Amino acid sequence: MNITTNFGAPMRNSVRLAGMILCAATLAFTATACGGNTEAAKDNASSQETHREASRGQAITAVDPWIKAAGAGDTHAMTAAFMTLKNSTDDPVELVSATVEGAELIELHETVADDHGATIMRKVDGGFEIPAQGERILEPGGEHIMLMELSADFVAGDVVDITLGFASGEELVVPATVREFSGAQEEYAHEETAKQGEHGHEDHDSDH
Structure with a gap:
């Protein structure tokens, strides 16, 4: 009996010690695993944020941007920029301004056509809304970005940056190619009776 009792005590101590070691090892593994998960979560969050930033950068795209060739010394010294703006987000986006060197x-x-049937080019109040998952076309004879008081020549073949400004405060720089455009030979004559910001067109095809 004594032999059994003396033998049993060390065994219990060994089991207890083994249990403590196992527990410590388990705690260490858990801490390491948690730390690994934390780092993985941080990496994943960083990756997702980078993806979101990239997505925002690609949210608005300009397809086929171009500017009609014109010279600073031309009559009225005006020209226009055209493109198709695509919005890949789930919210509408509003273009409110543009700058071009x-x-x-x-x-x-x-x-638009006035009451007499003449074609009138009119400044837009507000901006151009680009619908969610949609597009807005800026084209000759329709909506466009009007460039006035030219201080430089816009020569066919040149590439000119257009900085588009949105209501959100974000900007998009669009490289636009300057092109000759035979349909843009109309006169840009300011009408004394027109509203401020309106210009009359003397031609009949309403192209810019």
Whole structure:
């Protein structure tokens, strides 16, 4: 009996010691695993944020941006920029401004017919809304970005940066190619009776 009792005590101590070692090892593994998960979570969050930033950068894209060739010394010294703006987000985005080096005054314009049937180019109040998951086309004879008071020539073949400004405060720099455009030979004559920001077109095809 004594032998059994004396033998049993060391065994219990060994089991207890083994249990403590196992517990400590388990705690160490858990701490390491948690630390690894934390680092993995941080890496994953960073990756997701980078993806979101990249997505925001690609949210608005300009397809086929171009500017009609014109010279600073031309009559009225005006020209226009055109493109298709695509919005890949789930919210509408509003274009409110644009800047181009070589044009001192830039406005967002629409082309409409007045009460007499004449084509009128009119400044837009507010901006151009690009619908969620949609697009807005800026084209000759329609909505466009009007470049006025030119201080530089826009020569066919040149590439000119257009900085688009949105209501959110974000900007998008768009490289636009300057092109000759035969449909843009109309006169840009300011009408004394027109509203401020409106210009009359003397032509009949309403192209810019």
